Amino acid sequence: MSYSKSFDRCVRELSRLPGIGKKTAIRLSMHLLKMSMKDVEDLSSSIYNLKRDTRFCLKCGSISDEDICEICLDKNRDNTVICVVEEAKDIFLIESSGKFGGLYHVLGGRLAPLDGITPDDLRIGSLLKRIEEDGVKEIILATNPDVEGDTTAIYLYKLISKRYNSVKVTRIATGVPIGGYLEYVDEITILKSLENRREMG
Ligand SMILES: [Zn+2]
Incomplete structure (x- = not known):
């Protein structure tokens, strides 16, 4: 008072x-x-x-001033590579490294069964639709390197590799400290962990 x-x-x-x-x-x-x-x-x-x-891009789910964001509309970017992140803020971090030339997909969270967050709560259907419609060749799973982020990555890997065996599914490398969140990682580390990504399976 x-x-x-x-x-x-x-x-x-x-x-x-x-x-x-x-x-x-x-x-x-x-x-x-x-x-x-x-x-x-x-x-x-x-x-x-x-x-x-501000609204959410109808395609990737990032924040945008228009229905489709500038990244998705950029013809110079490789639309056959999609980097999957938990939240839009992860995109800002990867973009600040300036080296990733593909597109993004925002899940809007990660799987956390104990908190009641299931696949239905994430933007997974729209990711599968993009894989089918846009001739995607690689999906990079850049969920956070902790238990829930890894669980989400494994779930997506199994789902995608089962349905689309021509799509390469990779996971960002462990240049990121264990349990470290993407937002606390510097640009060099994020860049290295993207460059050194490994095929899952
Ligand atoms: Zn977009």
Whole structure:
């Protein structure tokens, strides 16, 4: 209780964000109070516009300003190679290495039976559709190198190799530290782990 309803409300809203506890929310709210009105307006409109203008690419599931994202529309990219990631943010990381020339597919999570996340909760059907329709030659499984990411990769490998035996299924190499998440890995490591990917099976 700060004795200001607006302050308390801002703290409450910020606390709902991931990784923001109440102490941090109070600190951020104090900071916002000290910012200029213009900076606060810019911040709030950027959040509003993000929600209003951003959508998920109908093809790969990454975030986009249009129905189909720029990566999927890029004619210079190799559409026969698809790198499968858990979340759109993993794409930003791989793209920052600047060396991957294929396309992506966002699963929207990973298999976690204990949390009730099953294949039906992931964008697997649309991946199979792309393999069938776009003449895909290689699927690179770049799910996180931990138990659930590996489980997801093995599940997808079995599913894809059984249905489409002409498609090569590879897994990113273990240049990534065990249990390390893609988001904590630097660009060189991600690049190496992509280059040194191995065929599964
Ligand atoms: Zn796309």
